Amino acid sequence: MDLAEELASKQRSISVAEFFEKNKHLLGFDSPTRGVITTIKEAVDNSLDACEEAEVLPDIYVAIKRVEKDVYRIIVEDNGPGIVPKQVPFVFGKLLYGSRFHQIKQSRGQQGIGISAAVLYAQLTTGVPAVVISRTGHNSPAHRFELMIKTEDNEPQILKEEEIEWDRMHGTRVEIEFKSTLAAKKRLVDYLRYTAVVNPHARVRADIDGEKFNFERASDETIVPPKAIAPHPHGIEFGTLKRMAEGSSLKLKEFLIDGFSRVGEKSADEIIGLSKLKADRKSDKLSSDDLKALLEAMQNVQIPPPPASVCLSPIGEDKIVQGLDKEFELDFVRSRTRKSQVFSGHPFIVEAAIGYGGKLDSEGSAQILRFANRVPLLYQQGACAITNAVSDVNWKSYGLSQQGLPNGPVMILVHVASTNVPFTSESKDAVAAIPEIEKEIVLVLQELGRELKTFLNRRDKSRQAEERARAVCSILPDIAEKVSEIVKKPVPDITPLEGQIMRKVVVKKRTGNGKVEIFVNNYTKNPVEFTIYNMSADSGDDAMPKPDFVDKIGDEYNKLWKVSMEPESYWEVSYKGSAQGSVSIRGVDENKLVVVDLF
Numbered sequence: 001m002d003l004a005e006e007l008a009s010k011q012r013s014i015s016v017a018e019f020f021e022k023n024k025h026l027l028g029f030d031s032p033t034r035g036v037i038t039t040i041k042e043a044v045d046n047s048l049d050a051c052e053e054a055e056v057l058p059d060i061y062v063a064i065k066r067v068e069k070d071v072y073r074i075i076v077e078d079n080g081p082g083i084v085p086k087q088v089p090f091v092f093g094k095l096l097y098g099s100r101f102h103q104i105k106q107s108r109g110q111q112g113i114g115i116s117a118a119v120l121y122a123q124l125t126t127g128v129p130a131v132v133i134s135r136t137g138h139n140s141p142a143h144r145f146e147l148m149i150k151t152e153d154n155e156p157q158i159l160k161e162e163e164i165e166w167d168r169m170h171g172t173r174v175e176i177e178f179k180s181t182l183a184a185k186k187r188l189v190d191y192l193r194y195t196a197v198v199n200p201h202a203r204v205r206a207d208i209d210g211e212k213f214n215f216e217r218a219s220d221e222t223i224v225p226p227k228a229i230a231p232h233p234h235g236i237e238f239g240t241l242k243r244m245a246e247g248s249s250l251k252l253k254e255f256l257i258d259g260f261s262r263v264g265e266k267s268a269d270e271i272i273g274l275s276k277l278k279a280d281r282k283s284d285k286l287s288s289d290d291l292k293a294l295l296e297a298m299q300n301v302q303i304p305p306p307p308a309s310v311c312l313s314p315i316g317e318d319k320i321v322q323g324l325d326k327e328f329e330l331d332f333v334r335s336r337t338r339k340s341q342v343f344s345g346h347p348f349i350v351e352a353a354i355g356y357g358g359k360l361d362s363e364g365s366a367q368i369l370r371f372a373n374r375v376p377l378l379y380q381q382g383a384c385a386i387t388n389a390v391s392d393v394n395w396k397s398y399g400l401s402q403q404g405l406p407n408g409p410v411m412i413l414v415h416v417a418s419t420n421v422p423f424t425s426e427s428k429d430a431v432a433a434i435p436e437i438e439k440e441i442v443l444v445l446q447e448l449g450r451e452l453k454t455f456l457n458r459r460d461k462s463r464q465a466e467e468r469a470r471a472v473c474s475i476l477p478d479i480a481e482k483v484s485e486i487v488k489k490p491v492p493d494i495t496p497l498e499g500q501i502m503r504k505v506v507v508k509k510r511t512g513n514g515k516v517e518i519f520v521n522n523y524t525k526n527p528v529e530f531t532i533y534n535m536s537a538d539s540g541d542d543a544m545p546k547p548d549f550v551d552k553i554g555d556e557y558n559k560l561w562k563v564s565m566e567p568e569s570y571w572e573v574s575y576k577g578s579a580q581g582s583v584s585i586r587g588v589d590e591n592k593l594v595v596v597d598l599f
């Protein structure tokens with residue numbers, strides 16, 4: 001046998017499932033640790049997409065349970081519209097099967113690989129089938145499936161199907177078991193937190209190996225779901241045009257108006273004129289050369305950009321601020337949503353926010369939160385166009401030090417929303433370096449940088465004024481004592497005076513033995529609202545007396561108390577245990593509130 005014949009005997013087609021089984025890193029399954037995050041991300045993305053389409057407020061439950069030493073069961077459950085039973089095996093048991101690939105609109109999922117890749121990974125590492133429960137409404141029973149993927153032909157294998165009782169009216173629950181570790185727990189919690197920030201309408205509850213997390217929704221408004229649009233003539237490629245033309249029996253002019261976004265009578269006439277084709281030619285009769293001429297003409301006619309307001313769903317400035325404030329309690333936060341732009345015929349919108357202070361780490365470089373179509377990007381920060389654009393901004397001119405990325409207690413959030421986010425790979429970790437996108441990111445960050453600079457300048461000025469006022473206040477008690485000695489009168493209460501000198505509401509805190517005393521002066525006639533966090537880190541909730549004016553707003557990890565005190569009122573807090581927990585008071589409006597006697 002000669003070599004060609006020998007090789008010929010070895011040629012055979014490769015199923016897509018076999019390919020991805022071998023190349024799982026391409027889909028974000030490069031290690032068991034990462035596998036957990038990718039699986040949860042894919043399932044949660046699907047849940048959010050499904051709820052958005054059904055216009056329901058997402059209520060998502062995520063759990064990771066240890067089954068054996070290194071085997072974990074991952075559960076994601078949603079209250080979405082559910083999946084009709086005959087589709088379930090394909091959604092979870094066939095790669096490249098999905099509802100979004102052919103639609104031009106913003107969505108988290110794009111490729112139809114995500115969740116089936118997780119099923120594939122599970123069967124590869126443990127051989128345990130995926131369990132899916134889904135219900136489409138109160139009139140339909142819930143169906144439970146046990147599924148695997150036949151890798152040799154990329155078809156689903158149903159091991160069991162049954163109708164079951166399920167307390168959810170509608171929704172989907174997927175359970176996948178695989179070999180892994182919880183080494184990336186922090187990253188996972190971050191992923192859930194960031195998901196909550198950019199999906200303020202979602203409620204996400206999680207149980208990670210027994211530890212509970214609850215990310216409440218910051219907004220009760222459902223998102224108006226983006227609608228699919230027709231392709232834009234500037235974003236079309238030859239193959240797609242050919243397929244569209246072959247599948248249409250319309251005449252050329254109608255084909256253009258009907259099949260493409262933003263093409264009306266005038267643009268259609270212009271395109272046809274430039275292409276030198278006849279307007280009444282049947283589109284399925286066009287030759288390859290005709291189509292090439294048509295494509296060329298399409299690119300050279302000015303056509304309005306695609307209707308971004310229909311097919312994109314930016315988060316919005318207020319919602320971003322709400323989300324960030326809820327999770328990070330920043331001293332300064334501003335956000336901007338830019339107008340839509342286009343790259344290669346695909347509409348996109350860039351939104352960004354800058355946060356400063358609060359709970360952010362003051363050491364090291366800024367925290368960069370990258371998002372694409374409302375999905376947090378967790379890996380490959382260095383390879384992402386968002387990171388490059390952040391480094392391209394001259395942060396020094398906005399009052400921050402910089403080594404590539406800016407330094408200090410700064411958080412930079414960037415969200416790229418598009419009908420076609422250009423990722424660097426199928427694992428959807430990083431946005432590719434598209435000049436139009438990078439430019440928009442730089443512009444929005446420069447806008448926000450200017451606002452940050454104004455805040456930092458004002459803060460520095462008010463700090464100086466405050467220091468002077470504090471110096472005056474510190475000698476006031478002595479002066480009051482001396483003067484009263486001289487005039488032989490009782491020592492007056494100088495706190496109103498302090499308030500006037502500081503021109504602020506003064507909340508005083510003193511510590512005694514195991515005690516914290518909070519005092520609000522009378523500079524204002526209104527109650528003073530502020531938050532206290534981390535109260536008594538080691539002495540538990542019981543250590544806090546809870547008068548009427550105190551409300552607990554944090555969870556057990558984030559001890560946060562909302563306090564509203566009348567002017568000239570005291571509040572003495574005693575600890576049961578040792579008073580080692582740090583207490584700090586953060587003003588709701590830091591320009592109106594000053595804290596004295598910090599410890």
Ligand SMILES: Nc1ncnc2c1ncn2[C@@H]1O[C@H](COP(=O)(O)OP(=O)(O)OP(=O)(O)O)[C@@H](O)[C@H]1O
Nearest residue numbers: 046050091098099100109110111112113114115172
């Ligand atoms: N929880 C769910 N509720 C309703 N439909 C779902 C759910 N999960 C998946 N689907 C449907 O299954 C399809 C396939 O999901 P899959 O995760 O494989 O791909 P995708 O989300 O479309 O794209 P990507 O590969 O980019 O994640 C989705 O397009 C959606 O129609």
